[in-house]
Amino acid sequence: MDNKKDQDVFVAGLGAITAIGNNVGECLASLEEGKAGMGAIRFLDTVHRQKIPVAEVKLDNEELFSRSGSSSRVSRTALLSIIAARAALDNAAIYNISSLRCGFISANTVGGMDKSEKFFAAFHSDPQKGKLRDIMLHECGTITEWVADQLGIFDYVTTISTACSSSANAIFFGARLIRHGMLDLVVAGGTDSLTKFTLNGFNTLMILDQQFCKPFDEERNGLNLGEGAGYLVLVSERVAASLELYCRLSGYCNANDAYHQTASSPDGTGSYLAMKGALARSGLQPKDIDYINLHGTGTQNNDLAEGIAIRRLFDPDFPPMSSTKSFTGHTLGASGGIEAVFSALSVRHGLIYPNLRFHTPMSELPFVPETLFHKNEPINHVMSNSFGFGGNCSSLIFSKV
Amino acid sequence: MNIYIQAASAISPQQTFGESPLLIERKEYNSNRLNIVEPDYRELIDPKSIRRMSRIIRMGVGTATDCLNKAGIKSPDAIVTGTAYGCLADTGVFLTSMIEQDEEMLPPTAFIQSTHNTVGGQIALMLQCHGYNNTFVHRGFSFESALLDAMLLLQENDAINVLAGSVDEITDISHAVLTRFGFYKQLPVSNLSLFSSDSKGTIAGEGAAFFLLTSQPSAGAYAKLDALTTFYKPKDTNEIEQYILDFLASHSIQIDDIDLVITGNNGDHKRDDIYKQLKRSVFINNSLIHFKDLCGEYPTASSFALWLAAYIFKTGKVPAAIQYEGLKKDKLKRILIYNHYLGIHHSLQLVSAC
Numbered sequence: 001m002d003n004k005k006d007q008d009v010f011v012a013g014l015g016a017i018t019a020i021g022n023n024v025g026e027c028l029a030s031l032e033e034g035k036a037g038m039g040a041i042r043f044l045d046t047v048h049r050q051k052i053p054v055a056e057v058k059l060d061n062e063e064l065f066s067r068s069g070s071s072s073r074v075s076r077t078a079l080l081s082i083i084a085a086r087a088a089l090d091n092a093a094i095y096n097i098s099s100l101r102c103g104f105i106s107a108n109t110v111g112g113m114d115k116s117e118k119f120f121a122a123f124h125s126d127p128q129k130g131k132l133r134d135i136m137l138h139e140c141g142t143i144t145e146w147v148a149d150q151l152g153i154f155d156y157v158t159t160i161s162t163a164c165s166s167s168a169n170a171i172f173f174g175a176r177l178i179r180h181g182m183l184d185l186v187v188a189g190g191t192d193s194l195t196k197f198t199l200n201g202f203n204t205l206m207i208l209d210q211q212f213c214k215p216f217d218e219e220r221n222g223l224n225l226g227e228g229a230g231y232l233v234l235v236s237e238r239v240a241a242s243l244e245l246y247c248r249l250s251g252y253c254n255a256n257d258a259y260h261q262t263a264s265s266p267d268g269t270g271s272y273l274a275m276k277g278a279l280a281r282s283g284l285q286p287k288d289i290d291y292i293n294l295h296g297t298g299t300q301n302n303d304l305a306e307g308i309a310i311r312r313l314f315d316p317d318f319p320p321m322s323s324t325k326s327f328t329g330h331t332l333g334a335s336g337g338i339e340a341v342f343s344a345l346s347v348r349h350g351l352i353y354p355n356l357r358f359h360t361p362m363s364e365l366p367f368v369p370e371t372l373f374h375k376n377e378p379i380n381h382v383m384s385n386s387f388g389f390g391g392n393c394s395s396l397i398f399s400k401v
Numbered sequence: 402m403n404i405y406i407q408a409a410s411a412i413s414p415q416q417t418f419g420e421s422p423l424l425i426e427r428k429e430y431n432s433n434r435l436n437i438v439e440p441d442y443r444e445l446i447d448p449k450s451i452r453r454m455s456r457i458i459r460m461g462v463g464t465a466t467d468c469l470n471k472a473g474i475k476s477p478d479a480i481v482t483g484t485a486y487g488c489l490a491d492t493g494v495f496l497t498s499m500i501e502q503d504e505e506m507l508p509p510t511a512f513i514q515s516t517h518n519t520v521g522g523q524i525a526l527m528l529q530c531h532g533y534n535n536t537f538v539h540r541g542f543s544f545e546s547a548l549l550d551a552m553l554l555l556q557e558n559d560a561i562n563v564l565a566g567s568v569d570e571i572t573d574i575s576h577a578v579l580t581r582f583g584f585y586k587q588l589p590v591s592n593l594s595l596f597s598s599d600s601k602g603t604i605a606g607e608g609a610a611f612f613l614l615t616s617q618p619s620a621g622a623y624a625k626l627d628a629l630t631t632f633y634k635p636k637d638t639n640e641i642e643q644y645i646l647d648f649l650a651s652h653s654i655q656i657d658d659i660d661l662v663i664t665g666n667n668g669d670h671k672r673d674d675i676y677k678q679l680k681r682s683v684f685i686n687n688s689l690i691h692f693k694d695l696c697g698e699y700p701t702a703s704s705f706a707l708w709l710a711a712y713i714f715k716t717g718k719v720p721a722a723i724q725y726e727g728l729k730k731d732k733l734k735r736i737l738i739y740n741h742y743l744g745i746h747h748s749l750q751l752v753s754a755c
Contacts, residue, residue, distance in 0.1 A: 141540035157542070
């Protein structure tokens with residue numbers, strides 16, 4: 001574990017699957033066309049089907065299975081993960097990968113719960129019932145491991161679960177392992193599929209919008225749950241030298257709000273500390289940030305806390321900002337990975353994404369989110385925010401190479 | 402950089418929590434399920450908060466608090482937690498009410514507390530600790546990942562004091578499901594004769610262990626944490642032997658420099674075969690002790706082994722109750738912990754006297 005703090009970490013590949021596209025190209029097209037991914041529930045078997053809109057990936061389990069290249073019909077969470085992670089590796093196009101020390105660091109919030117809850121329904125009626133294969137991937141770590149095995153990555157494998165900030169933490173833990181010289185390449189990000197467990201859980205918290213969500217709008221009414229997976233291929237300087245790169249991961253920080261198990265503090269302490277720490281790590285000033293991909297769930301609480309924190313840190317130089325959760329829904333453990341993919345594209349191609357359905361500015365904030373898609377913008381630095389239950393707040397900064 | 406274990410605390414199926422002397426004798430269980438010895442949390446946690454906490458949160462928060470008290474540190478710079486299963490009891494409660502109430506009128510508490518980062522978040526909340534906070538949930542690597550993260554934070558000089566630990570619980574549901582997978586011994590066995598049972602399966606365990614790791618120790622530090630490594634799905638025992646020798650070599654240590662090896666034998670004759678082979682090869686000249694007769698098998702049991710190593714250095718002796726074969730050296734300077742979980746997750750922890 002040599003401490004090579006000065007080593008930069010680069011983004012060499014991207015992969016994503018979300019409600020707005022089965023690959024990065026399709027996601028980008030939807031972002032440009034302003035096409036949101038929410039709709040009535042099609043695949044999830046729940047009593048809330050007609051009542052609560054969600055942002056489902058538009059492929060059923062059989063279609064995902066056939067695209068996964070695997071031989072077993074495992075949890076949807078694992079299928080989403082392998083599709084996005086393999087796409088990221090393909091995108092990085094590293095020919096000598098077998099000679100590199102590779103890691104797979106993935107996040108999720110409920111493991112293979114989509115199958116576990118089926119198992120549990122049978123088990124609950126009779127403890128000898130329920131197919132054991134349905135609960136094989138219950139643990140968060142089993143999802144990661146199944147995917148790592150498919151990818152052939154064995155040098156380092158781990159899983160992070162810090163609620164909605166999970167995959168942002170996975171990405172920067174991966175970057176740190178590269179900076180310490182322990183690994184040359186890390187596929188890092190996260191995955192989550194929609195489950196009855198999470199849908200009902202968020203429903204009990206009464207933070208699900210019955211309409212399509214309106215992040216950072218005065219009239220916002222809650223979040224829409226989504227699903228998907230998003231991964232970056234992170235590489236060391238040495239590996240990066242021969243590759244075409246998207247950007248550099250220049251800053252990161254994890255802080256804790258230490259206020260409440262589920263609610264954010266009114267002054268956004270955790271969010272503020274995460275953004276401030278990421279800026280300090282990258283050596284940048286607030287005015288250097290050209291776009292913020294907001295956590296922006298659309299709940300009263302998050303958007304206010306995040307907004308206040310941004311006001312404290314950025315006033316008076318507010319960069320363009322938007323919540324792409326207005327397209328993808330809140331994909332929980334995958335959101336940091338998916339939004340890191342969008343942020344990397346933003347740096348590479350000078351893109352700013354619209355915040356859909358924004359009408360009325362929040363009375364507490366002196367800024368409004370961006371509502372139009374912009375390309376060819378001069379973008380050098382993008383901040384991506386991920387905040388979650390347990391007070392876990394993380395911010396990442398991606399910079400031009 | 403030297404990394405010190407300033408203090409360590411463990412709640413386990415043995416008397417390991419509270420005031421010394423600990424582990425005077427092994428607590429016996431005649432079942433394949435070893436639950437923790439529940440301490441009186443009221444001395445550690447505000448009683449009003451205790452009532453709101455589920456069992457696993459109490460275990461984690463109680464151990465973390467005790468560890469910080471022992472270290473004399475009010476709040477660390479970072480908190481890193483490992484848990485393979487997360488908050489199983491609350492997950493089970495929410496799943497059950499979801500089925501029984503057909504997804505209607507569900508209470509939110511169990512869902513809120515089911516999140517895997519609940520314990521880490523609750524510790525931060527109690528301490529008002531705004532620093533780095535991370536939770537690893539990778540099966541038999543959950544604790545080792547948390548420990549690695551903590552060591553990196555210290556090496557990066559982003560923290561001087563890191564609270565790192567793990568927690569996992571057994572519930573009726575998890576025990577029933579893992580029994581169906583054939584994890585556990587079918588006939589009753591005493592944990593005291595676990596290593597002579599020579600049959601399939603192990604005994605279930607649970608526990609919490611937290612460590613205050615620091616780059617700037619004060620008087621009374623338990624031990625030094627010199628190194629850690631993990632290896633995933635090694636092909637065979639030869640490869641494991643090579644990992645062990647490479648690990649020691651990379652820290653300029655010979656196998657004979659290790660005064661005590663703690664291995665993770667769990668009584669499953671198939672899983673223990675690796676340990677038996679190593680005992681005849683790389684560890685042939687080393688004193689060996691085990692620990693899963695004390696804590697049972699669970700994915701983060703390696704944290705109990707680190708607690709045991711730290712406790713041995715703190716007290717300067719190996720508790721007589723766990724000396725199976727006598728020790729070859731009186732004075733211990735270095736302990737190596739080798740554990741594997743299901744033959745998939747292998748880890749080495751190197752601990753030395755301060």
